């Protein structure tokens with residue numbers, strides 16, 4: 101049996117909520133876990149949250165919360181989101197878990213004992229968005245980080261522990277050379293190799309100017325650099341040196357695969373292996389970097405990605421719920437490359453692949469069985485098929501199903517699914533070729549039995565091939581075939597036979613049809629669905645909500661009739677009374693005003709509002725307004741971050757502000 105399989109996602113910063121980008125990696129990890137589990141391997145999947153560092157400390161402060169209260173709340177949102185997408189991680193790690201903190205300190209001590217840390221002082225740029233030091237070479241004009249334009253890197257001057265990264269360059273290059281599949285895809289591997297060949301600098305791995313981090317052992321003036329702490333999670337999650345899980349799931353005993361986005365490749369392929377080498381610990385088997393998703397062709401800005409909520413998509417039964425979302429993400433984008441998540445294409449793909457191809461194959465086959473074989477699987481002999489078309493279909497079924505595993509193995513879920521669906525198309529073609537209804541007219545029972553027997557077997561195989569991507573629908577399909585649900589069983593490979601022989605349902609086995617597995621969506625419902633799901637900023641004009649509210653906010657007040665929401669949905673929105681304290685124009689932005697608004701917190705909040713075409717700044721000072729207080733902060737660039745939104749109605753030049761009477765206290769909640 102193959103080695104156990106250990107797959108990880110990055111641990112997500114909790115200054116954000118789960119979005120399509122983070123859902124993407126997490127769903128791929130879960131699909132891989134399921135695939136390898138179905139092949140009989142022992143599997144372990146890890147995800148979690150990254151909770152230390154300056155970015156989170158500042159975010160908590162800006163919300164008037166303690167860092168711990170803030171991260172507790174945000175981490176819980178990630179933990180609750182993944183099961184809604186049928187992700188069943190074996191462990192959810194938080195970097196504030198005491199056990200993680202203790203074990204990271206162990207790793208630190210090993211690195212220190214190896215002589216790889218020294219105290220020095222640092223003076224250079226730091227991008228809080230990346231939580232990463234930057235050389236001047238890496239910054240744009242005005243010391244802007246290319247990944248976080250508008251925020252400006254900060255000059256840091258402080259005492260720090262350095263890790264002797266420069267001395268690891270040769271060892272890293274030798275390692276990449278000896279392990280060609282350590283970094284994938286190939287283009288990313290080349291990128292990392294040329295980065296390391298360009299020369300490495302020692303890395304600052306502690307900070308002394310803030311305290312939201314894991315204390316450095318023996319010097320509590322310092323906290324560890326957030327990436328030292330974060331990267332170690334992949335190992336601390338297993339329970340530390342010599343624990344059962346560590347012995348089973350860490351390299352070299354297991355195949356350890358880290359899935360990461362291309363933006364965090366260097367941390368995983370340069371820093372992390374160097375830390376491990378220094379601590380005398382084995383390296384993971386593979387770091388696979390995927391590309392970036394755009395939404396309907398647009399870059400995922402913070403406001404846009406928050407407008408496309410993966411949980412909401414997973415809760416859309418019309419598109420097959422969690423399984424539909426999983427299918428779309430896995431199938432639409434070539435893993436490893438940048439790709440687009442296009443809402444209209446999503447409906448089209450649902451209809452074509454799932455409704456008209458797979459779903460249709462199931463209903464046709466079961467419909468024919470209920471007419472021609474009394475709703476039971478027919479008995480037939482695959483070794484003595486009556487016609488050439490039957491033998492040709494059998495050959496193709498073996499070949500197509502046999503091709504699927506190699507794509508899962510090589511982390512190409514989009515190709516695995518493409519080939520899976522090819523089997524469904526081939527089977528649909530075979531229904532037409534075999535025409536069991538014509539055989540029935542001719543009284544040719546052996547032809548009917550062979551065709552329906554082969555088709556039922558193909559459907560059973562399809563349920564197995566689909567299960568890693570669509571576990572719920574695969575099991576529903578099986579239920580209609582009268583079969584029990586699939587689950588991973590250690591040591592039992594559900595797929596070994598797919599390319600060598602078939603395993604038909606026994607003759608007389610009772611089938612259990614129960615309606616369309618993937619009801620198709622007609623044009624009218626498609627338009628309604630798209631207007632519900634697409635953020636206003638990406639919807640074509642005909643679907644976008646009518647103009648109104650605060651320009652630039654996709655969630656602004658629309659004149660159109662919105663679908664009903666539950667009371668619980670409404671209760672999630674925190675509307676508060678605020679008093680405008682200051683207001684000023686934003687240079688070079690005609691529509692925007694920068695306000696500070698007292699919402700009953702220790703400090704007034706900054707709110708950037710599209711009010712300037714209607715109001716002179718002075719006219720707003722002292723106004724009692726209604727503030728959406730728990731809206732995720734929105735970055736307008738150039739250091740302008742809005743912490744809330746005001747309610748208003750009307751076109752941009754004639755806005756009417758929603759206000760509260762003088763008797764309402766700042767901070768009072770509207771309910």
Ligand code: MSP
Pocket residue numbers: 109110111112113114116120121122124125150330331332333360361362363364391392393394400
């Ligand atoms: N906390 C670090 C990771 C530490 S791992 C030891 C971090 N967190 S993050 O929340 O900012 O990002 C997590 C992942 O989301 C990254 O892999 C990043 O590539 C991914 N994505 C963010 N936006 C994305 C898209 N638009 N598309 C696809 N993935 C994207 O970095």
